[in-house]
Amino acid sequence: MKLPHLIQKLRPASSEVRMPGFDEIYYRYWYRDVGQFPGTPLQHYLKHGWKEGRDPSAGFSGDGYLAANPDVRANSFNPLAHFLEFGLAEGRKGWQKDPASPAPLGRLIASTEPQKLLAPPQMD
Numbered sequence: 491m492k493l494p495h496l497i498q499k500l501r502p503a504s505s506e507v508r509m510p511g512f513d514e515i516y517y518r519y520w521y522r523d524v525g526q527f528p529g530t531p532l533q534h535y536l537k538h539g540w541k542e543g544r545d546p547s548a549g550f551s552g553d554g555y556l557a558a559n560p561d562v563r564a565n566s567f568n569p570l571a572h573f574l575e576f577g578l579a580e581g582r583k584g585w586q587k588d589p590a591s592p593a594p595l596g597r598l599i600a601s602t603e604p605q606k607l608l609a610p611p612q613m614d
Contacts, residue, residue, distance in 0.1 A: 507532060511570050513547035540568045551587045558584020
């Protein structure tokens with residue numbers, strides 16, 4: 491699937507790109523291993539993340555979209571890219587997350603370091 495028209499450059503001299511529906515802060519928070527990836531979080535999602543069942547934002551369920559749209563799954567399309575290019579206009583369902591669903595699994599991966607939600611206070 492071609493994505494050039496879905497990904498827009500912020501400014502001509504910048505290599506930074508955005509994709510509607512992708513939340514970099516959400517993605518970095520829930521999938522901390524993405525920090526080891528040599529590219530940007532968006533590049534990780536487009537290359538690996540969606541195939542691993544990772545959601546691009548708090549409001550979009552890739553697995554839900556693929557389950558509700560077996561033709562998209564059968565053709566191995568990135569669920570967010572398909573939704574943006576075709577699904578939204580076609581009125582496709584399944585992309586909304588169930589508010590009762592559990593948090594993404596990526597955050598629950600065991601770590602050798604203690605996990606904290608907030609950074610420790612700075613001492614002067």
